[in-house]
Structures are given as C-alpha cells and as structure tokens.
Amino acid sequence: MKITKRQLRRIINEELSFVLSEKKNWSEEATEDAKWHPPKGLFTKGASKIANTLWRADPKKALSRLAFYVNRAGDNLDDDTKATLRDAREKLEKKKAREDKKD
Numbered sequence: 001m002k003i004t005k006r007q008l009r010r011i012i013n014e015e016l017s018f019v020l021s022e023k024k025n026w027s028e029e030a031t032e033d034a035k036w037h038p039p040k041g042l043f044t045k046g047a048s049k050i051a052n053t054l055w056r057a058d059p060k061k062a063l064s065r066l067a068f069y070v071n072r073a074g075d076n077l078d079d080d081t082k083a084t085l086r087d088a089r090e091k092l093e094k095k096k097a098r099e100d101k102k103d
Helices: 003-024 026-033 049-055 062-076 079-102
Strands: none
Touching: 049 062, 049 079, 062 079
C-alpha cells in the first residue's frame, strides 16, 4: 500500500497535535497539583519567617517551593526582596544540612 504525501502530512499533523495536546508545562502541573498554598504575604516577610514557615509546612519540599516562587517572580523582584529570599534559601540549606547529619 502506497501513501501519498498528502496522506503522510495528515497523519503526521494528527500525531503531532495529539502529542502537543497531551504535554503540559511543568509549572502548570506543579500549580495544579499543589495542595499547599503559602500564607498570604509570606514572601514579603523576613528571611527567618519565610524559611521557618516553608520548613514547618514540609521540610522535603521547602527549598523547591522557595525556588518555584523565585523562578515564577523572575525579574519582578527588587534587589531587597532578592536578598531576603537568598537569605531564606541559605537558612533552609543550613536546616537541611543539620537534618541530614541527624540521619
């Protein structure tokens, strides 16, 4: 059985549209599947408050949640906020290192 170019293009387009419709961005999945939502205004607080709140919610996901926020905010963060979030990350990394030493 011989397939014409037109038939081949149609098959390829159908397959491609199916694959593309199935694919989601990782950030959409992370947002949709998230059961935890930060308290309103959390990321405007001090580094210790941010780190402690994220850690208490879930120590294993604390750094990921902070990184997710920073990546989503991107260039909209001012220098002071970036510095605060960097400090929060450092505090979380120290907490994680202490936790890892216990195990």
